[in-house]
Amino acid sequence: MSKRAIFEEVGAAPEKPGAATPGAADAAKVAARRAVRVWLILLAVLVALMVVVGGLTRLTDSGLSITEWNLVMGALPPLSAADWNTAFEAYKTTDEFKLENSWMTLADFRPLFWWEWGHRFLGRLIGVVWLLPLLWFAVRRMIPRGWGLRLVSVGVLGGLQGAVGWWMVWSGLSARVDVAPYRLMVHLGLAFLIFGLLCWFIFQLGRAEWALLQARRARVDGLRFWGGAALAALFLQILLGALVAGTDGWAGWNTWPLMDGVFMAPEVSTLSPAWANHFENPAMTQFQHRWTALLPLGLALVFLLRAGRSGHRRSKTWATALFHGLWVQAGLGVATLLLLAPNDMIWLALLHQIGALALLALAIRAQFEVSYPGEQKISV
Known part of the structure; x- marks a missing residue:
């Protein structure tokens, strides 16, 4: 083996086949x-x-x-044709067909x-x-x-x-x-x-895992409480809306803000036991859905006011979007009530349901922003 000169110029070593590129593992993740x-x-x-x-x-x-x-x-x-006849004959055995759709x-x-x-x-x-x-x-x-x-x-x-x-x-x-x-x-x-x-x-x-961990340090727990409360109230309102759909509660009392001239229709308590009215009575399910809408609106307002004072700009942006979105959804709900039954405007009821999906995504995004704040504005 020959001796190497003391001042021998050293070139770059050739890369080994299959050698990992620095950062490749992180890029793959x-x-x-x-x-x-x-x-x-x-x-x-x-x-x-x-x-x-x-x-x-x-x-x-x-x-x-x-x-x-x-x-x-x-x-x-x-x-x-035989398959269709079989399916239709099976439907004919249901009470829905016998009592409502025999025609x-x-x-x-x-x-x-x-x-x-x-x-x-x-x-x-x-x-x-x-x-x-x-x-x-x-x-x-x-x-x-x-x-x-x-x-x-x-x-x-x-x-x-x-x-x-x-x-x-x-x-x-x-x-x-x-x-x-x-x-x-x-x-x-x-x-x-x-x-x-x-x-x-x-x-x-x-976001990257490290970014989430870093953002958690800047969260405001009180703000998360109000965002979570608004989200929970919205989910409750969605569940009550499902009861309106299940009882066809939209088909009557198509006036606003009163139910055919009164605050609470007398039909709200016609079922026995009394608790059944909250799940099976069209008048009660509509009454519940009408007025519990104020709960997410009120909580979203508090959430917005708290977010405005937090210094987290993105939290305020999403809290604002949620608050305004709730008002749009409330307007759609009133329009659905006033116009659906007499005009059979199914598309309006469907738009109201799509609005509920959009609102839920908005509320979750707002809650995410206060749980993992991305940026903070220093007030002077």
Whole structure:
């Protein structure tokens, strides 16, 4: 082996094949986090679409048109005249058909069937869109650390939602001509819970883990309380709206602010036991939904005032958006009440439901901003 000169010029050593590039691991984590976030955004869009189609299914009274639940074979619609006749004959056995829709022909039945079938098909599609990418991310080790259980919980809640959906439909196929309103409330509430959970996960994945940890140090706990209170009140209002839909409470007392000239319609207490009025009585469910709307509005106002004094600019921005959004939603609610029944303006009721989805996303975003403040303005 020859000796090397003391002042020998040293060149750059050749790179070894397959050597890791500095920062490649971090870049892979960022890319994986971004991919999971895109997947969750797709799931959130599908869940929102599911809520909208479910609303149309309710508004068109299509929810009992399919009288059985078959996870695999039920994914296929009727493919022949014989299949359609079988589905229609099954519907004819329901109390809804016998007592309310005995005038229907097969041609009248088909649109109802398609709404319910589309609603169930979307549920199956969401299950596939959740499961297959989750397995792919798991095999490729792309799930961010600590996120496995959170991502699995979305699918578990989705499966529970399917079971609750059938539990709701079954109530309308046995000893009733419609689904039980409280079961509809649970079904819709769970859908909004899944949507809200997806929104929170999406917002978290939009920032790096270290940035979230750093932002937590600047949070204002009192502000988080008021944001959380406004969010909870909004969710309660959504549940009460589901009871209005379940009892067809929008179909009467179509005046505002009084109910046909009085503050509280006398029909609010016609059921026995008394507690049943809060879940089954159209007058009571409408009365509840009318006036509990003041609760999220009031809490959102306090939240906005507190956010304005916090110095967190983005928190104030989102609190402002939530407060104004609630007023828009209230206006839509009043318009739906005044115009829906006489003019059959289904699109207005649907817009009101879409507004609830948008408001929930707004409220969760506002709560996220106060939980993980991004920037602070120094007041002078």
